[in-house]
Amino acid sequence: MKNRSTLFWRLCWIGAALLCVLTFTPVVIPSGHFTPFVAGMPRTIWTGILVYIGLVLLTLAANIVYKERDIDGGADK
Amino acid sequence: MNMWLAILGTLWLAMLAFFGLRSLRKTRGADDYILAGSNIGMLLGLMTFAATLFSTFTLMGMPDFFRNHGVGAWIFLAISDGAMFFVIVWFGLHLRRRAAEKGFRGVAGLMSACYDNRWAGFACFAAVFLFLVPYVAIQVRGIAIFLSAVFPEALPAWGWSVAIVITMLLYSEVGGLRAIIYSDVLQGTILLTVIWIIAIGCIRHFGGVEAMFRQVQVTNEALLSTPGPLGLFTLQFLIASFLAIVMIPITQPQVTTRLVIMRNTRLMQHKAVGLGVFTLLILLPTVAIGMYGAVHYADASTRDFLAGVLLFEQLDIIAAAVVIGLLAAAISTADSQIFALGTELRSLLSGDEQKVLIFTRIAIMFFGLAALVFSILSSDELVLLARVSFAGTSMVGPLILAGILSPRPPGIEVIIAGAVGLLLFLASLLNLVPSMIGPLRLDLLLLLAIGAFTLASVLYRNYRFKTLDQVTKVTDKDVNRGE
Numbered sequence: 001m002k003n004r005s006t007l008f009w010r011l012c013w014i015g016a017a018l019l020c021v022l023t024f025t026p027v028v029i030p031s032g033h034f035t036p037f038v039a040g041m042p043r044t045i046w047t048g049i050l051v052y053i054g055l056v057l058l059t060l061a062a063n064i065v066y067k068e069r070d071i072d073g074g075a076d077k
Numbered sequence: 078m079n080m081w082l083a084i085l086g087t088l089w090l091a092m093l094a095f096f097g098l099r100s101l102r103k104t105r106g107a108d109d110y111i112l113a114g115s116n117i118g119m120l121l122g123l124m125t126f127a128a129t130l131f132s133t134f135t136l137m138g139m140p141d142f143f144r145n146h147g148v149g150a151w152i153f154l155a156i157s158d159g160a161m162f163f164v165i166v167w168f169g170l171h172l173r174r175r176a177a178e179k180g181f182r183g184v185a186g187l188m189s190a191c192y193d194n195r196w197a198g199f200a201c202f203a204a205v206f207l208f209l210v211p212y213v214a215i216q217v218r219g220i221a222i223f224l225s226a227v228f229p230e231a232l233p234a235w236g237w238s239v240a241i242v243i244t245m246l247l248y249s250e251v252g253g254l255r256a257i258i259y260s261d262v263l264q265g266t267i268l269l270t271v272i273w274i275i276a277i278g279c280i281r282h283f284g285g286v287e288a289m290f291r292q293v294q295v296t297n298e299a300l301l302s303t304p305g306p307l308g309l310f311t312l313q314f315l316i317a318s319f320l321a322i323v324m325i326p327i328t329q330p331q332v333t334t335r336l337v338i339m340r341n342t343r344l345m346q347h348k349a350v351g352l353g354v355f356t357l358l359i360l361l362p363t364v365a366i367g368m369y370g371a372v373h374y375a376d377a378s379t380r381d382f383l384a385g386v387l388l389f390e391q392l393d394i395i396a397a398a399v400v401i402g403l404l405a406a407a408i409s410t411a412d413s414q415i416f417a418l419g420t421e422l423r424s425l426l427s428g429d430e431q432k433v434l435i436f437t438r439i440a441i442m443f444f445g446l447a448a449l450v451f452s453i454l455s456s457d458e459l460v461l462l463a464r465v466s467f468a469g470t471s472m473v474g475p476l477i478l479a480g481i482l483s484p485r486p487p488g489i490e491v492i493i494a495g496a497v498g499l500l501l502f503l504a505s506l507l508n509l510v511p512s513m514i515g516p517l518r519l520d521l522l523l524l525l526a527i528g529a530f531t532l533a534s535v536l537y538r539n540y541r542f543k544t545l546d547q548v549t550k551v552t553d554k555d556v557n558r559g560e
Binding site: 029031037044049056 | 155156159160165167170286288290294298301302303304312315316342346347354357364
């Protein structure tokens, strides 16, 4: 169970890293280009929103994967 | 608007007083005052984190950034924030493990414990002092110059700055972190409400999102792509900003503390997801307000644009809520930062707890006054100054990460690397060293170099200790056999 959790966690990490790398390529920020428009938005905005949503979903997935690793840390109580 | 301002202003001040006194009654001891009992639930945790992160920088800085530099501002902040929330799930877990193991009074103190070396704590404190005070100052200045322009007959900019700093210090000194958290919730709610009301008005004016962007295309096509009309959003600028912002939970103590004080790790991780949703809701309207400004305030100054779109074009009650929202935003972010500076200093001190607490409270006053002086002297470039703060504190990011993640205390060379990076970055801001080294920005180069050096040092030390452990075990066996 722990191995599976670790694998899912790594997949989330890889997914987040790939999305971040993708952001800095011409797919999201093509210099001087703003087409195609989707839902009335220029390319950098709609692709940027998609990347952002992807990152939030991966955060959610990572959150679920971490369920079995819960600890009760925190500040001195 | 003045009537509504008086009503909403009184209501807001009454709520601040109520929260401050309520927190004062609830506070039991120094740790409770500094760390709010380390028992914060999901909603409070989410709102206080968001309010600390989003401030006048968001409500005033981001629309202006979109107006002047275009859609690349989304990549600059939203993508960096999205990645930061992912990092929180991972970093927060390790941070809380270390905090549980070593005890947590502040990041600087935790680093001293992790490195077994007080200089690690001093380096962290130096970074936050050097770069948080200016950050506090721009929060105060941003709102002060805005209010002095809008209400020229009331107070000059420095008068507003003094009023804000006094309110902030009174509130923090009375109620401690718990009071700050309550005010953050109030600020987050006001900010989210007014920003959407204004943004919907902007979109309605154009008749929809598509019409809005088409109109921007007609006005200034360069705003719809990177690097923007002024060429700011180059690939290097975006990557360097991305790294600096992703490091915020690691390097900005007012944020790091908000990960540790959550009731448990699960809640902290849920908070990261909640922040993702909240941030989308906060940043989307700033695009619309910025694009509206690009069409209707293309050549206006920042002050005229913000005063026009946030106040003069709104209904009186909305305009009054904006003024209160801006004041609340500036105060709640700035007091979190000033308080965090006090917390960090306290974490480096030892001795009688009561004396340390009194010293911390005096130090918080001193930090507030330092921020006040800086706010009167600093420039008006809100977002860019905030970015300098993120970049400055990110220089000790590798140092903190190594302290949290390394199973053994990292070496002094990691502390030296962080301190040298900090000094070089500071020197570049003072124009003592160039801000570009060949084709690379100095901040990006420093961060990459310190990160690589720290990683190499930690790996080498762990490998060396492992080898030494093995040698020791073999020697022990031989000795036992000999006996």
